[in-house]
Amino acid sequence: MDITRFDRVGKFLAVVRYEILWNVRKKKFLGMIIVAFALATLSLAGGHIVSAITGDPVKLDPNFVIDSNVGLGGFGFFLFAIVTVMNTISGEFESGTIVSLLAKPVSRTTVFFGKLFAAFLTLLVTYCFLIVYMAIGGSVIYGPQSNLHLVPLSLIGAVFSTLVWISIVLLLGSTFKSSLIAALGALGIWFGTNIIGSILGMLAGQGWILTYIPGSGNTGYVDGLPQVGILVSTGTDSIGPNLINYILHPSWNVTYYKINIGGPTPGQGSWEQLYQEPLSTVISTSIVVSLIYFIAFVAISWYLFRRAQIAE
Amino acid sequence: MEFAIETANLTKKYGSLVAVNNLDLSVKTGTIHGFLGPNGAGKTTTIKMLIGLLKPDGGSVKILGNRLGWDKPDLRSKVGYMPELPKLPKHLKGTELLDLYGRMYGMSKDEREKQVPTLLDLVGLKGRETDLIGKYSKGMQQRLGLAQALLNEPKLVILDEPSLGLDPIGMVEVRDMIKELSSEGITIFLSSHLLHEVEQVCTHVTIINKGVAMVSGTIKQIATRLKGSLAIEVEVDKLSETVIENVRKLPVVKDVNRDGKKLLIDLKTRDDARSEVSQAIAAAGGIVISISLRGESLEDIFLNLLDKDKEGRA
Numbered sequence: 093m094d095i096t097r098f099d100r101v102g103k104f105l106a107v108v109r110y111e112i113l114w115n116v117r118k119k120k121f122l123g124m125i126i127v128a129f130a131l132a133t134l135s136l137a138g139g140h141i142v143s144a145i146t147g148d149p150v151k152l153d154p155n156f157v158i159d160s161n162v163g164l165g166g167f168g169f170f171l172f173a174i175v176t177v178m179n180t181i182s183g184e185f186e187s188g189t190i191v192s193l194l195a196k197p198v199s200r201t202t203v204f205f206g207k208l209f210a211a212f213l214t215l216l217v218t219y220c221f222l223i224v225y226m227a228i229g230g231s232v233i234y235g236p237q238s239n240l241h242l243v244p245l246s247l248i249g250a251v252f253s254t255l256v257w258i259s260i261v262l263l264l265g266s267t268f269k270s271s272l273i274a275a276l277g278a279l280g281i282w283f284g285t286n287i288i289g290s291i292l293g294m295l296a297g298q299g300w301i302l303t304y305i306p307g308s309g310n311t312g313y314v315d316g317l318p319q320v321g322i323l324v325s326t327g328t329d330s331i332g333p334n335l336i337n338y339i340l341h342p343s344w345n346v347t348y349y350k351i352n353i354g355g356p357t358p359g360q361g362s363w364e365q366l367y368q369e370p371l372s373t374v375i376s377t378s379i380v381v382s383l384i385y386f387i388a389f390v391a392i393s394w395y396l397f398r399r400a401q402i403a404e
Numbered sequence: 405m406e407f408a409i410e411t412a413n414l415t416k417k418y419g420s421l422v423a424v425n426n427l428d429l430s431v432k433t434g435t436i437h438g439f440l441g442p443n444g445a446g447k448t449t450t451i452k453m454l455i456g457l458l459k460p461d462g463g464s465v466k467i468l469g470n471r472l473g474w475d476k477p478d479l480r481s482k483v484g485y486m487p488e489l490p491k492l493p494k495h496l497k498g499t500e501l502l503d504l505y506g507r508m509y510g511m512s513k514d515e516r517e518k519q520v521p522t523l524l525d526l527v528g529l530k531g532r533e534t535d536l537i538g539k540y541s542k543g544m545q546q547r548l549g550l551a552q553a554l555l556n557e558p559k560l561v562i563l564d565e566p567s568l569g570l571d572p573i574g575m576v577e578v579r580d581m582i583k584e585l586s587s588e589g590i591t592i593f594l595s596s597h598l599l600h601e602v603e604q605v606c607t608h609v610t611i612i613n614k615g616v617a618m619v620s621g622t623i624k625q626i627a628t629r630l631k632g633s634l635a636i637e638v639e640v641d642k643l644s645e646t647v648i649e650n651v652r653k654l655p656v657v658k659d660v661n662r663d664g665k666k667l668l669i670d671l672k673t674r675d676d677a678r679s680e681v682s683q684a685i686a687a688a689g690g691i692v693i694s695i696s697l698r699g700e701s702l703e704d705i706f707l708n709l710l711d712k713d714k715e716g717r718a
Contacts, residue, residue: 106507188491197481402457
């Protein structure tokens with residue numbers, strides 16, 4: 093390794109360190125960690141809560157950990173993305189610290205990707221702690237867990253899913269240079285894709301569109317109609333569980349339905365089968381879609397950051 | 405290398421507003437060069453173009469002999485920059501900030517361990533280095549801003565209003581520090597609105613107004629170039645018409661105005677004519693209580709120039 097390359101790596105790591113210190117000292121990030129562990133604890137305590145209500149003993153569940161999606165799920169990933177990177181670019185502009193930072197002999201590309209890498213590392217470490225917590229808690233409460241060797245897939249999926257949201261928050265932050273717009277804009281997109289999109293998709297029979305946008309995606313079922321079958325979400329938020337399901341059940345086919353309002357019996361709806369696809373297609377599509385969004389949004393954010401003029 | 409900073413036709417526009425207009429600036433190596441101008445003159449915009457934070461719309465910049473390009477960070481490795489009222493990351497401790505910035509300058513661990521405590525001591529932050537910057541006062545943040553500008557042992561230091569937010573003792577310390585840096589051969593480019601500060605520490609000055617460099621050179625050169633502005637103010641006991649007439653008769657005197665016991669004497673020359681005036685007053689029976697030159701200070705030059713600029717544009 094020549095001196096120049098060593099120098100560049102050193103500068104990159106300095107930016108990473110600078111950003112990680114910022115991340116872990118943010119009150120909102122510490123708050124999010126508390127919320128995440130509270131959600132995970134709630135998820136772990138779910139069996140006991142049901143047991144207390146019904147009076148039945150706690151059901152053992154050997155798949156509790158691998159089904160838990162790091163104990164967070166889609167909205168958890170979204171919230172982590174927001175608290176981790178909503179200030180990453182826009183916060184530097186808002187506070188004016190960007191002036192001193194960019195006056196150093198570090199290229200904007202190094203600053204941008206150093207910050208992104210720091211966000212990735214922060215998430216990875218946080219999710220690792222969450223998964224270990226879920227694995228220990230799950231084993232204690234729901235009995236011995238099977239397929240724990242697949243937990244890393246859950247971790248990879250969770251980081252991947254969060255990175256998609258991170259790229260959206262970064263793009264909004266780089267465009268508007270406002271943390272508030274980055275957070276609220278991303279929240280609007282989350283609501284649009286996950287809630288309104290899902291309802292419209294389900295009712296209009298055009299749920300396949302959700303496969304190609306970030307979020308929970310389309311909803312399909314394996315082994316039967318929605319009431320009895322296993323639910324599979326196709327979106328970027330479900331990469332982890334889908335990867336695990338694919339390893340365990342490579343031959344699964346996912347069937348999609350549409351709800352027809354006003355079925356044969358007045359006041360009841362009916363399910364109309366639309367199409368079917370293998371789980372391998374679902375998982376490969378969600379990975380490709382995630383990569384496309386991530387690369388495109390990060391590239392645009394990087395371009396905007398490189399061009400940004402520091403007038404204030 | 406004769407010049408540490410050279411700009412040619414440097415221009416920056418914000419929409420229809422021309423913030424910096426064809427600025428030619430030459431800062432000689434080893435000098436303390438003051439950059440003066442009223443608020444909104446284009447000082448900070450110029451400095452930001454020199455650092456690479458703003459992209460010029462026209463013209464060129466050379467820093468330490470190298471032509472500046474967009475996002476070419478290596479040129480900044482020998483430049484220290486302290487922004488106006490520096491905003492530093494509040495989540496870091498003073499010592500952490502300097503250590504991280506040191507890493508960004510490519511300094512080794514040994515260099516950082518030596519330089520960081522030295523600088524914190526130099527700027528008077530010893531004992532507070534492990535506090536978060538968010539807990540620092542404005543003056544302390546200003547001092548830390550100065551320390552980070554000197555971290556890389558720069559050849560050129562650009563200071564944007566370095567005394568802003570400092571108490572009088574801090575201001576004197578900063579001036580002494582600037583002089584000390586200059587004695588080590590470092591070029592200092594100093595933007596300030598404090599005329600007496602510039603006058604006290606700078607060897608050269610550029611005055612800018614509305615994005616245009618109006619004059620540049622040593623303070624003496626500039627004063628000489630701006631003829632007709634030198635005057636003498638004298639307080640006289642036993643002031644009579646005879647005294648006034650006697651002064652008026654002097655060949656160097658252009659006009660004499662009386663204000664109570666004071667005479668304001670406009671001169672035709674920029675030579676110091678105080679002894680001739682004193683003699684003329686004494687010869688007519690007046691007693692000189694105090695006598696001083698006006699129009700020699702940087703403040704006079706500055707105000708004079710801005711007045712002329714206003715008249716020229718009117």
